[in-house]
Amino acid sequence: MASDTSKRSSYFLISPMALIFAVFLVIPLLTIVVVSFWDYDEYRILPDFILENYKYLLGSSVTWSIYLNTLKYAVLTWVFTLLIGFTVAYFLAFHVRSLTWQIVLFMLCTIPFWTSNIIRMISWIPFLGRNGLLNSALINLGIVDQPLEFLLFSDFAVVLADVHLYTLFMVVPIFNSMMRIDRSLIEAARDAGASGFETLKSVIVPLSKPGIAIGSIFVITVVMGDFITVRLMSGGQSASVGLQISNEIGLLQYPAAAASAVVLLITVLLIVTALLRLVDIRKEL
């Protein structure tokens, strides 16, 4: 009896969240799958079952080059966020000794996350632009004679902005993993004669793997689906899968957008499944 009422109360407590996920996540994703088989003309979408959207999408060489470009952004962003995020987390977890300072410095890293992504992208314009701070500085120092054109509206700018926006996604889970490492393990490694670097390599990195995996999932999925950063920072000169979808939406070609969305979703899920083999998320909370 008692377990019966407690079960019922569990269902009652979870029902609002389940309902919202059903209506605004599950059904919309199913809608995308269904609509990806529909037909369309200039004005409407027409219920049907055709494979044309997929044939066109997968048969087009543009699609493949867009995927390649998006993967390039994802991999570059992943490498830089991982290197920077790991170093920052390592500093916070093992070199800052008082808990208060750890919290203060950690907060300092997280605060920009609470502000608008678009504003943070725009904020690179005065820095990277043709007459921006960086170009002026380089010219004044005599390093270059002409302003560098590739700084803004380029792949460089896209990756820079992605790293700027998402390094925090690496710092937080890696820091979390590092804080759980038993400090006596590190002492043991030292006592056994390991150098600082050896301790890092054979103790800290392996034990930080769950954090690295979670951070990687976040960064890679967010960059794979991104379209605003690519549009703003490449100045419309580069494409990504997300941008292609958003362009198709703009042209009201919903079934084509839906087919692109399904392919993107499958790609992202494959990547995540591969990364999840490295970590049990539920254990990490």
Added chain:
Amino acid sequence: MALLTKTRERRPTSFYFLAAFFALFVLFLYGPMLTIFILSFQGENGGLTFPMNGFSFHWFGNLFEQQAVGDFGGSFSRSLKLGLIVMVVTVVVSFMAGLAFRKRFRGDSVIFYLAIASLIVPSILISLGIGLLFNIVEWQPQWFTSALGAHLTWTFPFGLLIMFAVFNRFDPSYEEAARDLGASNWQTIQYVVLPMVGPSLIGVAMFSFTLSYDEFARTLMTAGALNTLPLEIYGMTTNVTTPVLYALGTVTTGFSFLVIALALGTVAIMRRRKGQKA
């Protein structure tokens, strides 16, 4: 051994390299924001980059003239209201879900994986899916219906994960004590659980408000006819070429900082009160 501890008191050289790296990282995070903050006070004839051509509040004034930059006031108030609704709903629903997850129930892993999926499915897919759904069933998308739902799919996973972290470290003996003293279920939650998890709920509130307030991709196809602030800002990036853009950036970033300070202040006060009682 004593010798070993003694040497470890001194900072190793690597500390200074790492500290410098960290300082550069912080500069990288805040530097660009600082430049647009300074440039938003650009003189009336100044442009989008340095040098400063005088100092003025011209662009802030410009922001509040409706015809100059679209509907700043309207979109701001919509984003504010939407953020507050998302905040309240997320706090209540995540807290309830957190309580539910303390016991095993059928389908618990389904909900858990839905939350994870919600976090990793690209935002534009949520936007497209909800937009299509509303299109097909012929509902008019509105910021307080479709956009609200889209934002909740983004804030719930964060809320739920924070609740997991809280309840995993929560000692149930306090509740047992309350029940032994004759407290009802509701009294136990009100007088024992809520005060203990209060600071975390403030965290969930801040998380969900700011995530919603700044959300762009999930609002794109779900906001309907009226823009939220991020949509308005995005529109401006393509057709506004004056420092009014920076003024807007400064104002909304300032607002975000205000919200963060408010949340941190509340947590600090709650902690102090608890400390006094104890």
